[in-house]
Amino acid sequence: MNDRENLCLLHSKDLLDQKRLFLLFKRLAGQHSVSIAKNIHETIKEFNSATFTEDQKLFEDLYKIAATIENKVIDVDVLKQGVNKLLDNRKTIPQPKPEDLCVNDSVFQNKILSKENNQKTAPVPAVYDMLSLLYLTTNEKQRQQHFHDLTKYYYRQLKDHLKQLSIELDEILPLPVYEKKIKDFIPNAKLEVILHYLNQDAKEDTFTSELIQELYLYVLYPKINIEDCFKIAKEVVGIDYNFLSYELVEANGLLGALGQYYKLKLTINKAGDDVVLNLFAKFMIDFPKDAFPGGEDAFPKVGDAFPKDEPPTLSLQEEFVYTIFVPELKNIGLGNICDFLPRCYFMRSSDVMVFEDLTYSDYEAVNSEEPYSYEMLLLVVKKLAKMHACSLLYEEITSKGSGETTKINVQFSKYVMGFSQAVDTKFKDTIHYCNVNTTVNYVYNQFPDVAKEITMEEFRERSRDIFDSMLDKMKTSGKYRNVICHGDIWGGNILFKFEGTRPVDCSLVDYQMIRYCPPAQDLMAFLYINTDKNTRTNYLSKLINDYYTEMSTIFKRYSFDLSTVYPYEVFMDSCEYMKSYAVCQAAAYYPSSLDRKKVQDLLGSIEKTVRFFAVDKTEVLKVLMKHDWIRSRFREIVEDLYDLCLQK
Template sequence: MSCVDVQTQFNIITQEAVNTIIRNYGYHNKENANYYVQKASDKMLGFLADYWKLKVHLPSNNGTNKVLCFFIKAVSQNASKADMVREMKLFDKEINFYTIIKKKIELEGVKPWSPKLVSTLKEAIVFEDLNALGYNSRNKFKTFDEAHAKQALQMLARFHASSIIYEQKNKKTLKEEFAVYLDKGGYHDSNVWFLQCMQGALAAVKKFSKYIEVEQLISIIERRWKYIWNSALDLSNVLPESCSVVCHRDLWNNNILFHYKQTDGGLVPDDCVMVDFQAVRCQPPAGDVMLLLYCNLDPKFREHNEDNFLRFYYKQLELILADRSIKIDIILSLESFLKSAENQRLWALIVSACLVPQFWLDDDLTADIFCDAEQFNDILSNNKASFIIKMIESNTNYREKVMQIFEEIVDRYCLV
């Protein structure tokens, strides 16, 4: 099922735009090359944008063509999605991240943690095509194993180290430098989307959780629910006298892409990058780390390996900083980081409770539901509880996945 009118979307990519993209990519005097645009995938790669692939054929002197591959992220033709993106200025935020923040903090000699921005068009952003470079997202129904988790944590360490090194080098805080570009986005106590996520999760707890037979417990959960969710939002602020970095804050499966190498044991991940920087904000680095673990690991696997993964991330961060003659203990001790990770657990749980019910769906069903403007608007802005309840009633795997998250919120924070 197509989410957009193909002919309408083709109008974004004109010959003039292609000429600009080619020049920005380093190929001059190659104007009016042949090009081809197609949908990036039959699957729904994200919730608020449309995605396209651009291939440009450059003739060479020996008569063969060189093919340049690009990935295009465009404001959706779905009216409800487009309204939300424009209202929250999400494209502006991502463009500012790439053209201002990333440009200042990225480090020479450190492997990339994101794709290269090539060009910005009217309501569209053009990147290098990661798929053409061998990067792919993992099947969202396959949680990360140890190898994938460690590659992702290494990538986060590279990303977060960039912020720390920038502050140390320039003797100014990220908050001072970039505050105007780093708002709370959808994670605000008056944001309709966040309120719908909170109310939908509570409705599921009251109808399907292990506590429904005890009226007194449900009453306690109801009284504390809003306070717990809003407390998570406070954790997304820059905390006094704490180490804060530019955090991604949207680390679900489709935003993390892996590169693989062939070994005797088969394909193994050897690199990782992330995409979609519309939710970035300054926050303690443990916020990203815990969100990565909560969104992408099986709960039992996460619990068993959590301390190991936290220490692994910290060691990777330490090595990168040491390479720049920065002692991590001065910035963030291991004890402080582990304590911060425990504090940021609530943030990770609440964000997972917002994200997982939206993406833990079959791709065809996701397209059917979220490509329809009326349904999208109803689910995201009016009645997410009905959507979650309907999905729980019709899909056992969905029920198990989302209720694990909702019940952990209750167990850790409501009934203590």
């Protein structure tokens, strides 16, 4: 099959087999590389933003087909609205960026549409051209099996071809950006291919009806597409299945400053039976940066700390945990102690992560009105011990194997630096001082009788010093051994499983705030954020010992001695050192953690959420403080802060 045969219009009856399909995209990458190399130093002034036909009859045909597709219920009015939105967006596409990598010799536009329109089209992004050809030469079953393999294969081939032309694709189109562009271009490419089919009078063609159904699903659920769902289903059940449909519904009652949460339901047929796969999707928030004091300048800037293909993002740390760290742990035999977190089935950098939905396995986030019981606390303490043991054992095992000292913060420095260690700390300081001001001003004013030996002003001044010292304790320690800490270990990130009323397991979720710090940072913060004073009085010392005992047991399982790696006396000293950090963290978390449902109802929008976390919590606290149990918990933490101030 020559180039001309490869890069021509293929009728639906002439489906390519897998080998010929991959050969087609290898040839396409080669052709695109030549065009990209020619354009690389030029600014594309005209973007192909109006290639859609204006023939209204084709759109009428589209909607007629949609209304009559067998066994599928499509709301044609909803589909029309979605298509019109795509058309409107298409007309207002901004000037192309360098990473769009426009090609002049578009296979789809110039070799196919030009035959229909008898005109040469403007440059188009290579990714868009690739997708258009993909939808033109495959049916849904083939895309279910090969979409992600084909798009990755095209990227690798394009990278190899450009390298021969002394161009590094990673520098001009990093893989995460490429994957995001695929998501962005998919609906337009599908619509354009649908219109092409209709122009070819392929109204009865299964290709056409399949793409219309897929386009309708996109209109319903634009945050995720069917191609994503193909990959997710493959990760869950393997390749032997037929995809039927999917549904994305917002998960109510979940509070998160760094994500939006959804329930994702996939319906497939496997071995003749319809099966529903229930999943949990977290989408990264596109923060309105002007809502922060300082606007754009308030966000972290880490300069050259990150390579061009891995810019810092709000999801970088969690992506590292799932795609790099946990696989590394499994590679060295630590897979049996990686059960502290849920499974992740899909990820698109800076956009979405899809996990198993633990609520369908009877896991739940517990209401904070009742402090955790000792049994619940013990479950979490043991999971933290597993998580932290993974870091210490990883360093010990890899150091022993290589003969050189391994430190996670050296090997994976760009992933574990965290907000607390960003080069530019304005973002961190914005949130930090919002917490401090809320506590020492509004909260302290609710309990004026706490300060006795010193004045309220002295109490406030000393408290500010203690809060500021907390920032240093969020950094990698030069005195104590460090581990990958969760960094955000409050009730909303802990799911429990019960048998009757007895807690039997827990899972730790949300790893966007990890950092490389002493394990006592997580342990002490957890024990203060999620308990009341009575529980701490009765069980704090015991739970600290339970943690060390559990970690010691894990070390013995792998033939290591914890007492030589992290001596008990050193560990206990680190817990005492982290006590003030834990008290400050509890004070900072209480406004959002004590009544999550109420706070969620009061916020309700990204703008209000940003204001709550980075500007002022007072209005929300005025509502929360009407509840006696919440006032009681705040009073207890104010008393703990006061005790710390008296020790200064």
